[in-house]
Amino acid sequence: MAPSGSRSIKRSCQTVLYWIPVIFITIIVAWSYYAYVVQLCIESIDNIGEKIVYLLAYHVAFILFTWAYWQTIFTKPMNPMKEFHLSYSDKELLEREDRGESQQEILRRLAKDLPIYTRTMSGAIRFCDRCQLVKPDRCHHCSVCDKCILKMDHHCPWVNNCVGFSNYKFFMLFLAYSLLYCLFITATDLQYFIKFWIDGLPDSQAKFHIMFLFFAASMFSVSLASLFVYHCWLVCKNRSTLEAFRAPPFRHGADKNGFSLGLML
Ligand SMILES: [Zn+2]
Numbered sequence: 142m143a144p145s146g147s148r149s150i151k152r153s154c155q156t157v158l159y160w161i162p163v164i165f166i167t168i169i170v171a172w173s174y175y176a177y178v179v180q181l182c183i184e185s186i187d188n189i190g191e192k193i194v195y196l197l198a199y200h201v202a203f204i205l206f207t208w209a210y211w212q213t214i215f216t217k218p219m220n221p222m223k224e225f226h227l228s229y230s231d232k233e234l235l236e237r238e239d240r241g242e243s244q245q246e247i248l249r250r251l252a253k254d255l256p257i258y259t260r261t262m263s264g265a266i267r268f269c270d271r272c273q274l275v276k277p278d279r280c281h282h283c284s285v286c287d288k289c290i291l292k293m294d295h296h297c298p299w300v301n302n303c304v305g306f307s308n309y310k311f312f313m314l315f316l317a318y319s320l321l322y323c324l325f326i327t328a329t330d331l332q333y334f335i336k337f338w339i340d341g342l343p344d345s346q347a348k349f350h351i352m353f354l355f356f357a358a359s360m361f362s363v364s365l366a367s368l369f370v371y372h373c374w375l376v377c378k379n380r381s382t383l384e385a386f387r388a389p390p391f392r393h394g395a396d397k398n399g400f401s402l403g404l405m406l
């Protein structure tokens with residue numbers, strides 16, 4: 142088989158694999174909808190007032206959560222503008238030079254008029270070989286997307302997308318609303334979960350759904366809460382996840398206000 146054919150098959154397999162976590166989450170959410178709305182509210186709750194209040198509040202949380210999830214998945218990450226890309230002649234010039242100081246000289250000339258303040262750990266201009274561009278500040282190359290992403294935070298397998306400049310707000314909302322969704326289910330399902338342990342519910346199918354719904358919602362609540370608190374901390378410190386692990390070195394040395402991790406040159 143031709144190498145390009147096997148490469149495209151490999152790419153198609155990777156695309157399918159990357160969507161598996163999103164499909165998994167979608168199935169869990171679809172099941173939680175059925176378990177909460179049909180098995181808990183319609184089948185198990187007798188009080189009409191309670192039923193209506195729970196159903197209304199649940200649908201508000203559900204719509205907010207699915208909207209934020211959708212936006213995080215389908216908002217395209219932003220790539221560097223054309224000013225940062227090398228022109229054809231610059232590419233040729235760079236290729237002709239040996240790696241090292243002479244290449245850096247060319248890159249320094251190209252970056253002279255660009256608003257770039259950060260450098261590599263060795264003090265060189267940040268350059269992406271794959272995309273052939275001078276990297277803007279806070280931009281990183283994602284190996285999964287195979288692109289440079291502006292203010293890249295991390296590549297999230299659960300949304301099969303890079304979280305960065307264009308969708309970080311949606312990602313934060315997704316964490317907040319999914320936490321709200323899980324906490325609401327945990328809180329309202331708790332009394333029926335306890336009732337099941339003490340008295341036993343008459344219908345065994347409802348029993349299974351109510352019990353499993355409580356376990357799933359409470360476990361997701363714990364993991365989502367820790368992730369949400371961590372990202373709130375990052376926002377307060379004006380750091381991305383990548384920068385929290387390795388603070389960027391600046392052209393004029395460390396910026397103690399923005400990044401005071403003591404890791405800079
Ligand atoms: Zn790149």
Ligand SMILES: [Zn+2]
Pocket residue numbers: 283284285286287295296297302303304
């Ligand atoms: Zn990515």
